[in-house]
Amino acid sequence: MYAQMVKSTGERPKTLDEMSPEERAFQARVDADIKIEPKEWMPEGYRKTLIRQIGQHAHSEIVGQLPEGNWITRAPTLDRKAILIAKVQDEAGHGLYLYCAAETLGISRDEMTEQLLSGKAKYSSIFNYPTLTWADIGAIGWLVDGAAIMNQVQLQKCSYGPYSRAMVRICKEESFHQRQGYDIMMKLCAGNAEQKEMAQDALNRWWWPSLMMFGPSDKDSVHSAQSMAWKIKPMSNDELRQKFVDQTAPQAEYLGLKIPDPVLKWNEAKKGYDFGEIDWNEFYEVLKGDGPCNKERMAARRKAWTDGQWFRDGLMAHARKKRARKMAAE
Amino acid sequence: MKNEWPLWEVFIRGQHGLAHRHVGSLHAPDAEMAIRHARDVYTRRNEGVSIWVVKASDIAASAPGEKEPLFDPSNAKIYRHPTFYDIPDEVGHM
Numbered sequence: 001m002y003a004q005m006v007k008s009t010g011e012r013p014k015t016l017d018e019m020s021p022e023e024r025a026f027q028a029r030v031d032a033d034i035k036i037e038p039k040e041w042m043p044e045g046y047r048k049t050l051i052r053q054i055g056q057h058a059h060s061e062i063v064g065q066l067p068e069g070n071w072i073t074r075a076p077t078l079d080r081k082a083i084l085i086a087k088v089q090d091e092a093g094h095g096l097y098l099y100c101a102a103e104t105l106g107i108s109r110d111e112m113t114e115q116l117l118s119g120k121a122k123y124s125s126i127f128n129y130p131t132l133t134w135a136d137i138g139a140i141g142w143l144v145d146g147a148a149i150m151n152q153v154q155l156q157k158c159s160y161g162p163y164s165r166a167m168v169r170i171c172k173e174e175s176f177h178q179r180q181g182y183d184i185m186m187k188l189c190a191g192n193a194e195q196k197e198m199a200q201d202a203l204n205r206w207w208w209p210s211l212m213m214f215g216p217s218d219k220d221s222v223h224s225a226q227s228m229a230w231k232i233k234p235m236s237n238d239e240l241r242q243k244f245v246d247q248t249a250p251q252a253e254y255l256g257l258k259i260p261d262p263v264l265k266w267n268e269a270k271k272g273y274d275f276g277e278i279d280w281n282e283f284y285e286v287l288k289g290d291g292p293c294n295k296e297r298m299a300a301r302r303k304a305w306t307d308g309q310w311f312r313d314g315l316m317a318h319a320r321k322k323r324a325r326k327m328a329a330e
Numbered sequence: 331m332k333n334e335w336p337l338w339e340v341f342i343r344g345q346h347g348l349a350h351r352h353v354g355s356l357h358a359p360d361a362e363m364a365i366r367h368a369r370d371v372y373t374r375r376n377e378g379v380s381i382w383v384v385k386a387s388d389i390a391a392s393a394p395g396e397k398e399p400l401f402d403p404s405n406a407k408i409y410r411h412p413t414f415y416d417i418p419d420e421v422g423h424m
Contacts, residue, residue: 034346034347035346037343082407082409083409086410146424161346161347165347165348165349173410175412175424176409176410176411176414176415179412179414179415179417180409182415183415183416183417247422250420250421251422251424254418254420254421
């Protein structure tokens, strides 16, 4: 999702017999839905997997500001501009909550940033697609934030306390994101033919990448079993994807837009939609770094980090000087 | 006066999964004693599952007079609330 392919231990979960007494006690707490807190004992694999997952999630929030930030100066009205600024500001905030949650696991914020900039840590593939028209801002709010909410709602139940609490806060703030997106789409779809066409074009381009946000299909998801046993990831990729399609298809219908999937059809027997196969080649290419905007996004993050160095250093130097002065006065 | 115990602020986690909440303060010579005192002063009726103590002098706080400049600007930004947008019932919960 925002963390699409989180490597866990790469092994199947241990059985109770294979566990050490500590691991068994830990698993019992997780199974009883007791939250794990920072200073408690936890298996090394649990800690590392969580750092990867929360890190990817945080990086996604931060990189996710770029495609939307692209339209702040060109929003069609002052209202839309104020809304978009507020939304992008929220994404920055969400990134910060998540970095802090990861820091409770013993990694520093700078280390995580370095991992992002070196390419060692990933962020969601969705943010490697360009925002070509204003309708893309509508589509992102509706689809991308819609998919994010789907994922984050279940993550509120994650076994790790600080992550779960960050999710509660994020979910509360996220609802406005999806609604403002759908609101943009409704406006465009109620407009002239050209505006409606623009909305359809945005849906065409964002639909499949949005479905890819949920990560590989369960049968190819080697790390899921362990993450689910640890309740780091309460629901599987395919379950969430299905829920998302079921929720979104009627919304597209209401707009009078057509989802670009010829196979998409309501299946009365399963009480859900059947839908087509994702182009997994594209998914892995984008994840590997060969999407339409990967280079641009990373270049922007590197530039922000390098250009901000003097400022970060300057504030630290000032704080140090102030402290020294205060101590001298005492 | 030199030997006056410093003031500590006490935070209690009421239930598993919830964040620690500020419940009050107490005096203690060091962190370990502050936790022991906090247990006696603030959790006699099974109010918590975890205690944090922080030296009051280590807490930086906003001044009451800053309330308006800090918080008033967000009053005008009603578009940050989901209810600002009219979403038709037909499309389901959003």
